[in-house]
Each structure stands twice: as structure tokens, then as C-alpha cells.
Amino acid sequence: MSPSTPSGLFSGDYSALRARFLAAARTAGASLVEYLHPLHGPDGERLATDVAYLGRNDARKLMVLISGTHGVEGPFGSACQTAWLSQNTPWQLPDDTAVLAIHLINPWGTAWSRRVNEDNVDLNRNFIDWQKAPPKNERYGTLHGALVCPALEGPAHDTAMEAYEEVKRRSGGYAGLAPIIEAGQYDFPDGLFYGGDGPVWSNRTLIDILTTLAQQASEVVVFDLHTGAGPYGYPALLSVAESEHAGLDWGRGIFGPALSIVVTGANATTDTGIAATATGYVSAAVRTALPKARVLPLVVECGTLDGATVSDAVQADNWLHLFGKVDTPLGGRIKKTLRAAFIPEDADWQRACLAASLRHFDRAFADLKAVGGAGPEKTVPAAAAVTIVAHPDVNGPRLAERPAIEVHGIHKRFGILPVLNGVSVSAQPGEVVSMIGSSGSGKSTFLRCINLLEQPNDGRIVIDGEEIRMKKTADGSAVPADMRQVERIRSRVGMVFQNFNLWPHMTVLENIVEAPLHVLKEERQATVDHAHALLKKVGLSDKHAQYPGQLSGGQQQRAAIARTLAMRPKLILLDEPTSALDPELVGEVLRVIRQLAEEGNTMILVTHEMQFAREVSHKILFLHQGKVEEEGAPAEVFTNPRSERMRQFLARTF
Numbered sequence: 001m002s003p004s005t006p007s008g009l010f011s012g013d014y015s016a017l018r019a020r021f022l023a024a025a026r027t028a029g030a031s032l033v034e035y036l037h038p039l040h041g042p043d044g045e046r047l048a049t050d051v052a053y054l055g056r057n058d059a060r061k062l063m064v065l066i067s068g069t070h071g072v073e074g075p076f077g078s079a080c081q082t083a084w085l086s087q088n089t090p091w092q093l094p095d096d097t098a099v100l101a102i103h104l105i106n107p108w109g110t111a112w113s114r115r116v117n118e119d120n121v122d123l124n125r126n127f128i129d130w131q132k133a134p135p136k137n138e139r140y141g142t143l144h145g146a147l148v149c150p151a152l153e154g155p156a157h158d159t160a161m162e163a164y165e166e167v168k169r170r171s172g173g174y175a176g177l178a179p180i181i182e183a184g185q186y187d188f189p190d191g192l193f194y195g196g197d198g199p200v201w202s203n204r205t206l207i208d209i210l211t212t213l214a215q216q217a218s219e220v221v222v223f224d225l226h227t228g229a230g231p232y233g234y235p236a237l238l239s240v241a242e243s244e245h246a247g248l249d250w251g252r253g254i255f256g257p258a259l260s261i262v263v264t265g266a267n268a269t270t271d272t273g274i275a276a277t278a279t280g281y282v283s284a285a286v287r288t289a290l291p292k293a294r295v296l297p298l299v300v301e302c303g304t305l306d307g308a309t310v311s312d313a314v315q316a317d318n319w320l321h322l323f324g325k326v327d328t329p330l331g332g333r334i335k336k337t338l339r340a341a342f343i344p345e346d347a348d349w350q351r352a353c354l355a356a357s358l359r360h361f362d363r364a365f366a367d368l369k370a371v372g373g374a375g376p377e378k379t380v381p382a383a384a385a386v387t388i389v390a391h392p393d394v395n396g397p398r399l400a401e402r403p404a405i406e407v408h409g410i411h412k413r414f415g416i417l418p419v420l421n422g423v424s425v426s427a428q429p430g431e432v433v434s435m436i437g438s439s440g441s442g443k444s445t446f447l448r449c450i451n452l453l454e455q456p457n458d459g460r461i462v463i464d465g466e467e468i469r470m471k472k473t474a475d476g477s478a479v480p481a482d483m484r485q486v487e488r489i490r491s492r493v494g495m496v497f498q499n500f501n502l503w504p505h506m507t508v509l510e511n512i513v514e515a516p517l518h519v520l521k522e523e524r525q526a527t528v529d530h531a532h533a534l535l536k537k538v539g540l541s542d543k544h545a546q547y548p549g550q551l552s553g554g555q556q557q558r559a560a561i562a563r564t565l566a567m568r569p570k571l572i573l574l575d576e577p578t579s580a581l582d583p584e585l586v587g588e589v590l591r592v593i594r595q596l597a598e599e600g601n602t603m604i605l606v607t608h609e610m611q612f613a614r615e616v617s618h619k620i621l622f623l624h625q626g627k628v629e630e631e632g633a634p635a636e637v638f639t640n641p642r643s644e645r646m647r648q649f650l651a652r653t654f
């Protein structure tokens, strides 16, 4: 891979970055350790920080590369790591020298295109000494109200803007404000440059990685890879320190005037574009974590747009996550602006930043190898990779995962006929819940209430953390308060019906691409490619040009499942997906559903296929006359049913 052709290396897609890095690390012969993050990415993907280690475990000289401290900047650091690992293949290392590449230390931020982490924490302000009270930033407090204003327009917005502009004028423009705002603050969890209230997951993970894999080293060079400050396309090489230390002289010796040293402090200044007033940098953390080593902490900082523009983009993104919605046109624009402020879609910028960074790595690495005399270099065996899956959280409580769906106390009447009498269910991401029960017990009605194909008369529905807002009508029953919200949430919930519901006048392919093109406004070619991939997955590659009427029932249902998956749903509801099929066609549809379960899709399944429900589900709900009569793990419910009704039902159906 040549740095003159970086196309694709800077992709904003977390999974693509990860796949490229892992492939490069494996080819280089690295051992890999995966630190799983407790949360998922926007497409439901598992998030992790990947760690590649090249060389002997007892190597006393170590080069460390860290990417993604600020999530949205991750594509730059990832590109550097991937290109450097690839460029040096086959790897020649002396016995005493090793390389440690820490890929996307804030994986949530990269996956969700945020500078901060999942708790709105700026990781580069989080590495403070938490035994002491966090630093105070009184002047940020005076600006907070103007920086975090809920209104985008109108009098409240105008007042906030006037206040902000006034302080900016008095400070001599954004350059005067930046040292206040970017110094970090520990009092406003919804604010900018928030440092947190304790060590966050990425902090604990970085320290665990260094403690586990770097303790043996006595000479350590660390690169932390950033974008967004300094002049456009000119990567600056910095070393950030709270005071002079031996590593800084080492850095001066290697890089001479090319290295800018930034000594931080309450009133410190720098013209590098970063905040000299801040504390809690990664650079401080690596020195604290490796107290016995001489550490040279380096930062590569690639300038993009001017400071005020980058700051506006960060501020807008903070507004979006506090008060707006990401999946709206405005949300899309804010995200695009934020990404462009940190990773310009400009091949020249990307090429220049990548090439300069790789030169810095080469230069530092050559010096590191020479420290104390360079030993003979040996080729790293290509098959040395050992994959260890590390547990995600070693030092603190694991963050609770947000349920994919929570439904509380649903009531539904048809006229005077009560059908659902307070039914509740919840499913964690990746769980399959099956609803069983006699005909007429309310299973399908419940499923249809979840995505408001039927309007429940009472109850609460929370999908992927967002509650469907309801209001009461004159007769006291509840109806959705905002149909646009319902439409938006519905687009995240896939439904597979008993009778397939394919459009008869459209080909299979047209059926699949219809909603992604018109509802999600996806780009045509990408949608068509995705549709073909889904048809392959459900075993219908050769049927894309046929009309539903030309397919068997089993094939139609598999096409309907592909159509549901094309919307990349967070949750899939399946309403008796096999009950309209001839018995010999049931198996092919169940196989596809089983595959979806194994791939970690969250599903609620209404079915009469008891054996299948038992095998595939995490939880079973038995409904009787509109109430949950029994609920539990399949092994419990099917083997030791508690209620007499459940026993009778099983006796009839098994």
C-alpha cells in the first residue's frame, strides 16, 4: 500500500477501518488483542479497540501508535497505522525492539462520528489524577449557556449568540476564547471539552493495554494521531508535557526544530493550534502508566480548517446530540460538516498528512532501534499472530447496554373487545424473543402495536432508547403525538408478515430497493449492490428479476426478509413468518431466520413453531387472553412450565 494512493484508507466507516487494520496487522505477523467495547455502532456492529503487537514480548524498546483518541479523527490515525504496518512488510525487527499499534482507542466516537466518547467526554481531558479534585474552569462556566443553547433560531438563540459574540470580541476573536473553552471543564456533562467525572472506558482500556503489553520496555516512543488543529494539510509534530522530562530531550535530539514542545499550564500559550491550558492529555497518561521507562510522547496534529470553523462544527454536533436528531436532513448536514472539519475529503490533504506522518514514524523508529546499539534485525514470522479476546472492562463496572426495545403495559381494545391487557416485553440488542400462545390470544396485535400498525389504547413503547410520544384523545385513549416520529422509528423497525406483502407488480429487486431509495434516500448503486448481497444471503441470487407471483411461498418469504433487511433495521418483528407456507417450505425460511439470530439481529417472533422457538430464542413469552401468562428462558418455560395453562398449551402443540 503506497501513501501516494490513500483512497479508501480514510474511510469514515468504522467496520471498514477495522477490517483494513486487522488485515494489515495479520499480514505483518502481529499478535492481536481485541478489547470489546460495551456498546454497539450505528449499524449494530460490535465495537472494539484492536491492539497489534509485533516483536518479542520482552523487547525493551517499544514504538506505540495510538489512533482515534478523538473518535471522528480516527480515520486519519487508522490510515497511518494501516499504511505503516503494510509498508514495512516483511517486518525486520531486532530482538530488543517491538511495535504496539492501538487502533481506535475511542471506537464509539469513530463509529458514531463524534469527537467525544459515549459519555460526551473528551478523552484528551480525562487522563487527570482522579485521586484529586478535577481542575476548575470558572471562565468556561460564564460561556456555557451561550455555547449549549437549545434554540437554533428565535429570541433565545439570538440572546445566546449576542452573549457569545460579545465575549469573543472582548477576547480578540476565537483565538482568545479557545484557551478558555478548550482548556477542558469538569462541571458541565453536556458541555464542550468535558473531561468527565472519572476514568472512562477508553482511559481504563489504554492503561490496561500499556500495563499489560508495555511494562517490560525501558525506551518508549508514543505517537498519538490527531487532526483538526494547525494550518491546513501541514501535519505538526508536537510533544505535550506538564513539565520538562528526559523524553523531551530525546525528542529534540531526533527531530530538532521540527518538534514543537508544548508545556501546558493554566496560563500557558502556544501557536500550534492545540490548547496549552488543558490537562489530562494521553501524553501524560503514557508517562504515568510507564513510570520506569524513558517515554517520548509525540502528537501528530494535522491542520484542517481554521479554529473557529472547527469549533463551530464541534458545537453544532454537541447541539445535535443534545437537542436534535441525527437521522434528519439537518442532522446529516451537521455530521457531514463535522467529518469534513476533521478529515477533509481532499486526496492532496490525505496524501500529504499520511506521507509526513509515516516519515515521522520512520525517523523515530530508526532512532529507537539505535538506542544503546542496534541488534541484528530478523524477519518477523508471518504466522506469529495469536488472537486473544480480552474482556472489555478490567477496572470498572461495565456500562449497561441500552435495550433495543422496551414495551410497558400495552392495552388494546377493538370496540368493546379487550385484546391486550397490559403486555410488556423488553429485548437487549442481539436478543430473540418469541411470543407463543393460542389462536386469538393477542400475539399479532401486540406485534402490530409495537410499530403502530395498530394504535394501542395505553402503554409505553421505547425503541432504541427513543420513546414514542403519545397523547390522550377526548375519549381517554392514547394516540401518537407526532406521526413524523412514528415514521422515523418505523423505518428502524422491520416487519416480516405472514403473507409476505410483496408488491406483485415489481420484481424482487425492485421490491427490495424501494424503501431504502425512497425512505432512507440511499444512493441507487449502493442500494442495488446491497440488495444483491441480501438476495445471496437468503439464497435467491438468481431470482432478482422475477415477479413475486413467479416464486414459491418460501421464496417469497425469503425475498420479504431480504426487503426487511435492506432497511438495516434495529429491530425485526416477525409475525408468524411460516404459517402461510406448505410444510415442505417451512424449513428454508426457518434456516434464514436462524441465521439472522446467529448474526446478532434483535428480533421479536410470533410463531407456532415451538421447537424452533425453543432453539432460537433467548426468551419466551406465553400469551393467554391478552396477558403474559408465563415468561422466561426457553429451557425453563418448555421444561418446567409453572402455569397450568402453559402446560395444557404445550401438551396440545408439542
Ligand SMILES: Nc1ncnc2c1ncn2[C@@H]1O[C@H](COP(=O)(O)OP(=O)(O)OP(=O)(O)O)[C@@H](O)[C@H]1O
Pocket: 414, 419, 437, 438, 439, 440, 441, 442, 443, 444, 445, 446
Ligand atoms: N382489526 C381487528 N378488528 C377487530 N378485532 C380484531 C382485529 N384484529 C384482531 N382482532 C381480534 O383480536 C383478537 C386477537 O387477535 P390476534 O390476531 O392478535 O391473535 P393471535 O394470538 O395473533 O392469533 P393467531 O395465532 O390466530 O394469529 C382476536 O379475537 C381477533 O379476532
